[in-house]
Amino acid sequence: MKRMLCVLASFALFGAACTAGGGSKEPVETVNPSGSHAPVTLTVWDYFTERELSNLTGVLNQFKQQYPWITVNVVPGKRPIDFVRGINAGETFDVAIDSESTNVPFYCSTGGLVDLSSYLQADGTDLSTIIPPAALKYTSYQGVQCTLPLLTDAYGLYYNKDMLAAAGFSEPPKTLSELTAMAKKLTVRNPDGSLKVVGFMPLSTFYENTNMYNGNAWGTQWYQEDESSAFGTDPAWKDMLEWNKEMVDYYGYNDLQRFFQQLGGPNSEWSSANGFEQGKIALLYDGEWRGTFISDDKSKVDFGTAAFPVADDKPELYGSGQVGGTVVGIPKTAEHPSEAWLLVKFLTMNTKAVQTLANLLGNVPTTFESLKDPKLANDPLFKPFMEIFQNEHSYLLPLTPAASAPADLFADFQGKWEAGKVSDLQSGLEDLATAVDQQVGLG
Amino acid sequence: MATTLTAREAAPAIRRRRPRSGRFRRVAIVLLFMSPWIVGFLAFILYPMLASLYFSFTKYNLLQPPEWVGLFNYKFMFLHDPLFWQSVRNTVWIVLFGVPVSIVFAVGTAMVLTRVKVGSGVYRTMFFLPTMVPAVAATLSFVFLLNPSGPINTILRLLHIPQPLWFASPQWSKPALVGLSLWAIGETMIIFLAALLDVPRQLYEAADMEGAGPWQKFRHVTLPMISPVIFFSVVIGVIFGFQYFTQAYIASGGQLHLGEPQGSMRFYAVWMFQQIQYSHMGYASALAWVLFLVVMACTVVLIKASRRWVHYQGGFR
Numbered sequence: 001m002k003r004m005l006c007v008l009a010s011f012a013l014f015g016a017a018c019t020a021g022g023g024s025k026e027p028v029e030t031v032n033p034s035g036s037h038a039p040v041t042l043t044v045w046d047y048f049t050e051r052e053l054s055n056l057t058g059v060l061n062q063f064k065q066q067y068p069w070i071t072v073n074v075v076p077g078k079r080p081i082d083f084v085r086g087i088n089a090g091e092t093f094d095v096a097i098d099s100e101s102t103n104v105p106f107y108c109s110t111g112g113l114v115d116l117s118s119y120l121q122a123d124g125t126d127l128s129t130i131i132p133p134a135a136l137k138y139t140s141y142q143g144v145q146c147t148l149p150l151l152t153d154a155y156g157l158y159y160n161k162d163m164l165a166a167a168g169f170s171e172p173p174k175t176l177s178e179l180t181a182m183a184k185k186l187t188v189r190n191p192d193g194s195l196k197v198v199g200f201m202p203l204s205t206f207y208e209n210t211n212m213y214n215g216n217a218w219g220t221q222w223y224q225e226d227e228s229s230a231f232g233t234d235p236a237w238k239d240m241l242e243w244n245k246e247m248v249d250y251y252g253y254n255d256l257q258r259f260f261q262q263l264g265g266p267n268s269e270w271s272s273a274n275g276f277e278q279g280k281i282a283l284l285y286d287g288e289w290r291g292t293f294i295s296d297d298k299s300k301v302d303f304g305t306a307a308f309p310v311a312d313d314k315p316e317l318y319g320s321g322q323v324g325g326t327v328v329g330i331p332k333t334a335e336h337p338s339e340a341w342l343l344v345k346f347l348t349m350n351t352k353a354v355q356t357l358a359n360l361l362g363n364v365p366t367t368f369e370s371l372k373d374p375k376l377a378n379d380p381l382f383k384p385f386m387e388i389f390q391n392e393h394s395y396l397l398p399l400t401p402a403a404s405a406p407a408d409l410f411a412d413f414q415g416k417w418e419a420g421k422v423s424d425l426q427s428g429l430e431d432l433a434t435a436v437d438q439q440v441g442l443g
Numbered sequence: 444m445a446t447t448l449t450a451r452e453a454a455p456a457i458r459r460r461r462p463r464s465g466r467f468r469r470v471a472i473v474l475l476f477m478s479p480w481i482v483g484f485l486a487f488i489l490y491p492m493l494a495s496l497y498f499s500f501t502k503y504n505l506l507q508p509p510e511w512v513g514l515f516n517y518k519f520m521f522l523h524d525p526l527f528w529q530s531v532r533n534t535v536w537i538v539l540f541g542v543p544v545s546i547v548f549a550v551g552t553a554m555v556l557t558r559v560k561v562g563s564g565v566y567r568t569m570f571f572l573p574t575m576v577p578a579v580a581a582t583l584s585f586v587f588l589l590n591p592s593g594p595i596n597t598i599l600r601l602l603h604i605p606q607p608l609w610f611a612s613p614q615w616s617k618p619a620l621v622g623l624s625l626w627a628i629g630e631t632m633i634i635f636l637a638a639l640l641d642v643p644r645q646l647y648e649a650a651d652m653e654g655a656g657p658w659q660k661f662r663h664v665t666l667p668m669i670s671p672v673i674f675f676s677v678v679i680g681v682i683f684g685f686q687y688f689t690q691a692y693i694a695s696g697g698q699l700h701l702g703e704p705q706g707s708m709r710f711y712a713v714w715m716f717q718q719i720q721y722s723h724m725g726y727a728s729a730l731a732w733v734l735f736l737v738v739m740a741c742t743v744v745l746i747k748a749s750r751r752w753v754h755y756q757g758g759f760r
Contacts, residue, residue, distance in 0.1 A: 080720075081719070081720060084505050084506065084722060085505070087505075087506060088505040088506060106504070106506075106722055110504055110506035110507050111506065111507075112506040205696075205700060205703055205704070210699070254608065257591075257608050257611045257612070257704075258591045258608060258611075260611070261590055261591040261592070261608060261611045262590070262591055262592040264590075265586070265590070265610075265611070265696065266696040266697070266699070266700055267696075401504070401722070402721050402723070403720070403721050403722070404720070404721070405717075405721045405723075408701075408717065409526075412526065412702065412705075412706055412709075415703060415704065415705045415706070416705050416706070419613070419704075419705055421705065431525075434523075435523075435524075435525060435526075438519060438523050438524070439721070439723075442502065442516070442519065442718075442721070442723040442725070442726045443502065443504055443721070443722065443723060
C-alpha cells in the first residue's frame, strides 16, 4: 500500500511538473525590413469577431503590403483564458490581441507575454514620445512593458439634449452635486409610482457603471504604498458609496431594478433597447463607442457628450476619466518573435494603421500622432473622449496579477451596500480590504 | 542419478501448465480489450485528479511552476474566504430545495401521465420535449419569461398578485432557477413513468381487497416499488446540484455579472470558475477537491441510508 502511495505521489508530481509552465528569456533578434527574407506565416490570436475582425483584416492587409514576405493568419474570438491556456500548452501563436487590459499584470509578471523593452531598445524607440502615459501605464506592470495599446476606451457622460433643455438646463453637469440635482429633476414617474424616465441610473450593475464606480470621479486610491488594499483607509471610497446609496434610495432599489429589467436587463446595453437610446434615461455613463451604437441603432436621441462630473471637493479631476483598452503582445511560445514584433509595432505605433482602426471601430487612438486625426479630433461628440484619454488624471484602476478579482469583490460588496444589506459601511470596507489582500495573495 | 518421467507422471505437470497459460492469455486479452479505457482512465481521470490534488497544495497560475504552500489554500477557504461560504449556502439551498421539489414534481407528473388513456404518447412527448432544449437556450427563455415586464408577471398583474423581480431579486433568483429545472424535468419524469408502469397490478388489487385507499396504496405500494428510482434520482440530483453552473451563469447575466444579484447565484462551481479566471489554479484545485469529497460523502451517506428505505424486488441490492 505504501509503495502504491509513493508511486501515485511520484506520478502526480511528475505530471504536475510536466504541466507547469516555465520559460527563459530568448535573446532578441530584430528583422531588417529592407533585406531579403524567407516567407514567414504569423499566427495571431485575437478577440475581434465579425465586423471588427474584417476591420482588423483590412489593416493587416496594409501590413502585408509593407512586409510582403509575411503572411498573417488570424484566429478570431479568443478570450483571455484562451491565451493563458495556449501559452501553458505551448501553442505557437505569435501575437496575442487581448481585449482586457486587466490581465496585463498577470502576463507581465509571469512572462507569459515577453518583455518588449529589448525590442524597443534594439529599435531605439522611446515609447514616451509616441504613446500617452495613461496607455503606457495600463500596458505595463512593475517596469515590464509586455504589451502595447491598440486603441483605448475612454469613459464620459452622454446627455439627452432635449430632456435637459426641457428641464431648463443648458449645460451638462460638472460636479456630482449638479448631477444629483439634475438627475432628480429629470426623473419622471408613472401614475402608479413606477419609473418612466430615470435622470441618472445609479445602480452599480447597470451597463458600464461598474467602471464608473472604479472611482475616477472621486479620486479613489485602490492600493496603499505597501500595495495593500486602500478600501478601508481612503475616505474617497466612503464618499462614493454614500453618494451611490443616496441616489439609489431616492429612486428606490426595487424600482430601479424593475426599471432596469424592463429595459431588458444587461443585454439591452448592446441593442437598440438601450435605455439612453430609447429616451428613458437622460444622463448616461458610457464609453466612446456609444456614439457609433446610437448611429447604428438609428436612435433619434439628440445627444451631447462631456467628461463625467467629479466630486465637488476635487474640481481638478474634471476632464479626466477611466481609460483602458485592447492590448497586443508577443507570447513566450511565439515561433517568429522577430516578425511578430514588426506586426506589434505596426498595429500599435503606425499612425495610419492606428487611425484607420480607430475610425473603423469608433475607439480612441493611442499614439500622439494618431490623436491628431482630423476626422476624430473635429467630431464634437468624439472629441471629449480624446481629451479624457489625454488628461493627466485619467487612468485605469491599478491592476494586480489577480486580474479582476479585487474589482469583482468590490462589486459584490457594493451590490449588498446599495441594496441596504450593509449596516456599517466603514467596517464593511475594512473587511473588504482584507478580502482583497487575501485574494491577491492567492496568485 | 538420472530419472525418467513416465507419461502418467508427467501428465499432471502439463495439465497444470495449460490452465496457467490459458488464464494468462485470457487476462491479456481482457486487458487488451480494456486498454483504450485503461489508457483513457489513467490519462484523463487519474492523472488530472492526482495533479489537481498536488496543485491544491500550491500556488499555481499555469504560467509559472507551482509553489508549495501546504494547507494554505484549504485554511483560506474555510477561515478567510467569505464568498466560499456564500457559494456553499447557495449550493446547499439548491440541493436541499431544488432536488426534492424536482423529484416530487417528476413523480407527480409521471403519475398523472400513467392515468392518461387517450393521446398519452402526445402528452409524454410534450413533457419530455423541454429536456431536448439546450440549457443555455432554456435559461434565456426563462430570463425572457420572468422579466419583470414579461409574460409571467403580466399574468400575475392581471390576477392582482405581486410580481417578483425573479432573476433580478436575491430572494427570487434561486426559486426561479428551481422553476426552470421543473420545466426541464422530462428525463427524470420518463424514468419514473417507466417505474410506475412496472409496478405489478396484483399489488394494487391486493391492496384494494384489503380496503386500502388511494393514499395508502401510494404510501405502501407505489412508493416502495419506485423507491430504487427515487434513490437513483436523489443521488444524481445531489451530484448535479453540487455542480450547478450553466443556468446560474446565464441567468445572472454572464461573464460580467457572475453571481448577481447580490451573490444569490454565486454557486460553488461559479466561484470555482471565477478562481480559474483569476488564474488561482491552486485554490481552484482545492475547491474542486473539497467538492469532490463532499459529493462523495453525500453519496456514501445516501447509499448507506438507502438500505432502510429502498425496496428492491426480489431482495436484490
